[in-house]
Amino acid sequence: MSTEKMTIHLKVWRQKGPNEPGKLVDYTVNDANEHMSFLELLDWLNEALMKKGEEPIEFDHDCREGICGSCNMMINGMAHGPQRGTAACQLHMRQFKDGDTVVVEPWRATAFPLIKDLVVDRAAFDNIMAAGGYVSVNTGGYVDANAIPIPKDEAETAFDYAACIGCGACVAACPNSSASLFTAAKISQYAHLPQGHAERKKRVVAMVDQMEKEGFGDCSNHGECEAVCPKEISITAIAEMRREYIKAVL
Amino acid sequence: MEIIENSPKLVSKIPDGPLTEKWSKHKNSIKLLSPANKKKHTVLVVGTGLAGASAAASLAEMGYNVKAFCIQDSARRAHSIAAQGGINAAKNYPNDGDNVWRLFYDTIKGGDYRAREANVYRLAEVSNSIIDQCVAQGVPFAREYGGTLANRSFGGAQVSRTFYARGQTGQQLLLGAYSALMRQVHLGKVEMLPRREMLDLVKVDGKARGIIVRNLVTGDMERYAGDAVLLCTGGYGNVYYLSTNAKNSNVTAAWRCYKRGAFFGNPNYTQIHPTCIPVSGIYQSKLTLMSESLRNDGRVWVPKTKELAEQVRSGKLHPNDIKEDDRDYFLERKYPSFGNLVPRDVASRNAKYVCDEGRGVGSGLAVYLDFRDAIKEQGADTISAKYGNLFEMYEKIQGEDPYKVPMMIFPAVHYTMGGLWVDYNLMTTVPGLYALGEANFSDHGANRLGASALMQGLADGYFVVPYTLGDYLATDKPEKVDTSHPEFDKIEKEATERIDKLLAIKGKKTVLDFHRELGNLMWDYVGMSRNKEGLETAIEKISALREEFWKDVNIPGDANYYNKYLEYALRIADFLELGELMARDALVREESCGGHFREEYQVDGEAKRNDADFAFVSAWEYLNGEGERLHKEELKFENVELTQRSYK
Structure with missing residues (x-):
């Protein structure tokens, strides 16, 4: 393994709170390493900042395995950075070159108000889920699991949509700040499963209405969401959602 | 230190009668609360992983008013989400001879006979309902072409009883429980309070009646009162600094309850998972697990000699150029009947041995997990269908293609079997305080089998606590308490003072510096193998480190805004206390069992249990600033014969 040092110049969005002005601040890390993850680079920088008596950069993170969906940042203008199908926590410095300048900013969308630095409030996603992102069953009293046969390819398609980690990259990348991919992924998961059929119509209407209420924009088929999705969820979900919606309201 | 044999304070409340009938009998005999009375009660659920989300949703469906808390920005991000491999159930769909008894037996044997028979049997018994429940919710499990559910085998078992959803089983199960929870939020039965960290437990008349939480966005202290508190806050593997746990996983809520009177059970029992991506440098912030399912097809090996290993490490020799005769498939060699599928503790320890012998690869602290033969036999497409996402993840992190070069793996801390002591009803020694999932000690003994964590979390939340909580409330009939009670003032003040004290230190070392040092001590002395001298050293050094922390942390x-490093400092302060208790617990247990390997007690490198003297649960009681007292709960085995575990 090579352990050669890299120098990385960073321009990071710093903003103390939602009502304070924010700006890009320059930092240089001289002892980065290609095996570091991008978040480890920020950890490294934060350690140096705190040792100098400065306040560290705040960012959300948790599992660092690309599955919890906590991390959220624009890296060089791209949600989660340049590597396809990769959340920021799994992006490694080998994707950058020695001497590169990297710009780091928060998700920007009306429905995701900023909390501090790179941290935003994504409660709007939970509200969309609460509006209908479930099968209305209580605990207990079900038939044997194998009594509901599901064709393998249908189950696989449902899974492809269910893989969403709720990070919000789709919103951040969309010129309209639309949450269509997020919302459609859940709707499409259930549309492909018999368990989801009973509430099919009610669900799509409730979730789409909630999405609008939260202040997300409409989808105008840019496809940026699909390009940045760390789970590579297909934009066909949005087509499915529209079909479901039309069927529900007609 | 005072030791209490057969402690009268540990009333396990295991029902009488034959093992197979205990749970049904118990359910028939415990009290019920009418729907009209349920809605008069408020339950505080802390943590929204599998245990917390399933419990909160189920209780709300039954009519209770639930307040649910999590430290993340959304309930969906709890660390259960990262579980990869699967969930066990005794469905016997593959017709390979599985049943509830076998799942029970494998789990109790896998735990090296250090768990309660009755709890483990109940776990096996409800396992099938969990699968039915999850399928009803629309969890997209893997399926066969005929539309039925698919199963695979997992370490420590000789049947295929593991249900899975690609390599993202935890994610799909959690999203199922989260969706049920959000439905109750929508119905107004659950109030969801994210970005809140529980900093203390409030007791009134000796019973758990509320919690103090810090709002992580505003920094405000908040109080919540209820009739019961359910702690579903996961494990404490992060005491080792590097672990597969999420960065924010911590012991604080459980530790605060310990300091308020809940006994801590078997704190030393830690699972070191064999298949993790090795450490690459000092900047490393966490370790990534590669699902154990990889061991179904991957073969674990190292070069036969130290000399060959040295050549590989220096880059002079490529692993693919090492001849078959020069490879040591050490698990297959030593354990011919289980081969690469031996339980986690055995696989980890053997990886350590070969690295200690100087035969490790990579940095010296790694062994190979090789898919060459599987690809040859089954084709790259089949292997990709089974493990594609794991291979991709490996390549992202490691920068090497596992289809072409053998993966490198090394053991890492993954799960803690220890946790708050609970009785059969999942209640701790504090009335009204329950612990569910990884936060309790109850079902996995000294070693957890693969695909059993998800099973336990959901069993506790969907199928155990919804019954047992009603019994407590119906019997106890708690009187109304609100947050203006003076106990809330007192406990909140203590939490605030603790924060102020930490902030006032303004020392030189960062929280991370302390965490890393603590982790090194824990890994070196309270890790994969332990001995008396090392444990005594650990106790001394951790205590010194703790003292330094309170003098020199920066x-x-x-405190009055979003401040992640303050959150972090509060958690490390508690880890610095827990680490010492873990060492004390390991010191007392003069035997080897499961994940607890004492070098003094072994036969040819295999753990040597001592059932005559150590078939008990260690439950530690905190004595207000004056150390701790050990209570023992004797484990009685009436249905299984205690044998030396053999996977040979």
Whole structure:
């Protein structure tokens, strides 16, 4: 393994709170390493900042395995950075070159108000889920699991949509700040499963209405969401959602 | 230190009668609360992983008013989400001879006979309902072409009883429980309070009646009162600094309850998972697990000699150029009947041995997990269908293609079997305080089998606590308490003072510096193998480190806004206390069992249990600033014969 040092110049969005002005601040890390993850680079920088008596950069993170969906940042203008199908926590410095300048900013969308630095409030996603992102069953009293046969390819398609980690990259990348991919992924998961059929119509209407209420924009088929999705969820979900919606309201 | 044999304070409340009938009998005999009375009660659920989300949703469906808390920005991000491999159930769909008894037996044997028979049997018994429940919710499990559910085998078992959803089983199960929870939020039965960290437990008349939480966005202290508190806050593997746990996983809520009177059970029992991506440098912030399912097809090996290993490490020799005769498939060699599928503790320890012998690869602290033969036999497409996402993840992190070069793996801390002591009803020694999932000690003994964590979390939340909580409330009939009670003032003040004290230190070392040092001590002395001298050293050094922390930690900023490093400092302060208790617990247990390997007690490198003297649960009681007292709960085995575990 090579352990050669890299120098990385960073321009990071710093903003103390939602009502304070924010700006890009320059930092240089001289002892980065290609095996570091991008978040480890920020950890490294934060350690140096705190040792100098400065306040560290705040960012959300948790599992660092690309599955919890906590991390959220624009890296060089791209949600989660340049590597396809990769959340920021799994992006490694080998994707950058020695001497590169990297710009780091928060998700920007009306429905995701900023909390501090790179941290935003994504409660709007939970509200969309609460509006209908479930099968209305209580605990207990079900038939044997194998009594509901599901064709393998249908189950696989449902899974492809269910893989969403709720990070919000789709919103951040969309010129309209639309949450269509997020919302459609859940709707499409259930549309492909018999368990989801009973509430099919009610669900799509409730979730789409909630999405609008939260202040997300409409989808105008840019496809940026699909390009940045760390789970590579297909934009066909949005087509499915529209079909479901039309069927529900007609 | 005072030791209490057969402690009268540990009333396990295991029902009488034959093992197979205990749970049904118990359910028939415990009290019920009418729907009209349920809605008069408020339950505080802390943590929204599998245990917390399933419990909160189920209780709300039954009519209770639930307040649910999590430290993340959304309930969906709890660390259960990262579980990869699967969930066990005794469905016997593959017709390979599985049943509830076998799942029970494998789990109790896998735990090296250090768990309660009755709890483990109940777990096996409800396992099938969990699968039915999850399928009803629309969890997209893997399926066969005929539309039925698919199963695979997992370490420590000789049947295929593991249900899975690609390599993202935890994610799909959690999203199922989260969706049920959000439905109750929508119905107004659950109030969801994210970005809140529980900093203390409030007791009134000796019973759990509320919690103090810090709002992580505003920094405000908040109080919540209820009739019961369910702690579903996961494990404490992060005491080792590097672990597969999420960065924010911590022991604080459980530790605060310990300090308020809940006994801590078997704190030393830690699972070191064999298949993790090795450490690459000092900047490393966490370790990534590669699902154990990889061991179904991957073969674990190292070069036969130290000399060959040295050549590989220096880059002079490529692993693919090492001849078959020069490879040591050490698990297959030593354990011919289980081969690469031996339980986690055995696989980890053997990887350590070969690295200790100087035969490790990579940095010296790694062994190969090789898919060459599987690809040859089954084709790259089949292997990709089974493990594609794991291979991709490996390549992202490691920068090497596992289809072409053998993966490198090394053991890492993954799960803690220890946790708050609970009775059969999942209640701790504090009335009204329950612990569910990884936060309790109850079902996995000294070693957890693969695909059993998800099973336990959901069993506790969907199918155990919804029954047992009603019994407590119906019997106890708690009187109304609200947050203006003076106990809330007192406990909140203590939490605030603790924060102020930390912020006032303004020392030189960062929280991370302390965490890393603590982790090194824990890994070196309370890790994969332990001995008396090392454990005594650990106790001394951790205590010194703790003292240094309270004098020299540097926390940036202030308490009245979003401040992640303050959160972090509060958690490390508790880890610095827990680490010492873990060492004490390991010191007392003069035997080897499961994940607890004492070098003094072994036969040819295999753990040597001592059932005559150590078939008990260690439950530690905190004595207000004066150390701790050990209570023992004797484990009685009436249905299984205690044998030396053999996977040979």
